[in-house]
Amino acid sequence: MDLAEMTANMSLQNVNGKLQKKREDYIDWREYFMAMAFLAAKRSKDPSSQVGACVVNKENKIVGIGYNGMPLGCDDEVFPWGKNTPSPLDSKYLYVCHAEMNAILNKNAADVKDCSIYVGLFPCNECAKIIIQSGIKEVIYLSDKHAHKPETVASKRMFDAVGVKYWQFTPKNEKIEINFSDIDWNNMSPRK
Numbered sequence: 001m002d003l004a005e006m007t008a009n010m011s012l013q014n015v016n017g018k019l020q021k022k023r024e025d026y027i028d029w030r031e032y033f034m035a036m037a038f039l040a041a042k043r044s045k046d047p048s049s050q051v052g053a054c055v056v057n058k059e060n061k062i063v064g065i066g067y068n069g070m071p072l073g074c075d076d077e078v079f080p081w082g083k084n085t086p087s088p089l090d091s092k093y094l095y096v097c098h099a100e101m102n103a104i105l106n107k108n109a110a111d112v113k114d115c116s117i118y119v120g121l122f123p124c125n126e127c128a129k130i131i132i133q134s135g136i137k138e139v140i141y142l143s144d145k146h147a148h149k150p151e152t153v154a155s156k157r158m159f160d161a162v163g164v165k166y167w168q169f170t171p172k173n174e175k176i177e178i179n180f181s182d183i184d185w186n187n188m189s190p191r192k
């Protein structure tokens with residue numbers, strides 16, 4: 001390996017007189033957590049909207065992750081995924097569990113007090129209530145495409161009333177990609 005290869009995506013730092021490689025292209029915490037929410041969304045069977053959520057504590061540890069899906073035991077091949085059905089009983093809305101609710105209920109910690117939640121879509125009013133009741137203090141979202149809907153306006157009204165902070169995430173990376181065929185399994189680094 002020549003020096004150029006060795007230092008690709010890296011800078012060198014002087015540590016006690018020795019040159020040491022320093023990676024520069026790792027993703028930061030926020031990009032990582034939002035990417036985790038989007039990875040979780042890839043599990044969703046909803047044909048029109050795949051939403052993911054990732055709950056993170058003050059130590060930057062992920063304590064819950066979830067996506068929109070049918071309740072446990074409600075077969076997602078049987079329950080409906082439609083939207084504009086003549087009867088509301090035949091659409092997804094009465095059944096689907098939202099990503100935020102699943103992420104919070106899936107917690108692997110005693111509670112999610114003072115945590116942050118990363119979500120693809122601004123939480124609806126029902127999720128906002130669960131976020132508030134569970135003690136989450138910060139919402140980081142990517143899309144606010146339903147900003148005009150009463151559900152979103154109500155969410156913001158509740159968050160403002162109780163001091164839950166919310167802000168829109170602007171990704172630094174245009175894409176974060178995992179390409180398994182790019183990995184050199186012998187040394188677990190991208191192929192040169």
Ligand SMILES: O=c1ccn([C@H]2C[C@H](O)[C@@H](COP(=O)(O)O)O2)c(=O)[nH]1
Pocket residue numbers: 046048049050051067068069083092096097098099100121122123124125127
């Ligand atoms: O806060 C929210 C709001 C919605 N979702 C899920 C619920 C549904 O599966 C879709 C919304 O479907 P549309 O076809 O876009 O109406 O998103 C959620 O997880 N969290």
Ligand SMILES: [Zn+2]
Pocket residue numbers: 098099100123124125126127128
């Ligand atoms: Zn919701």
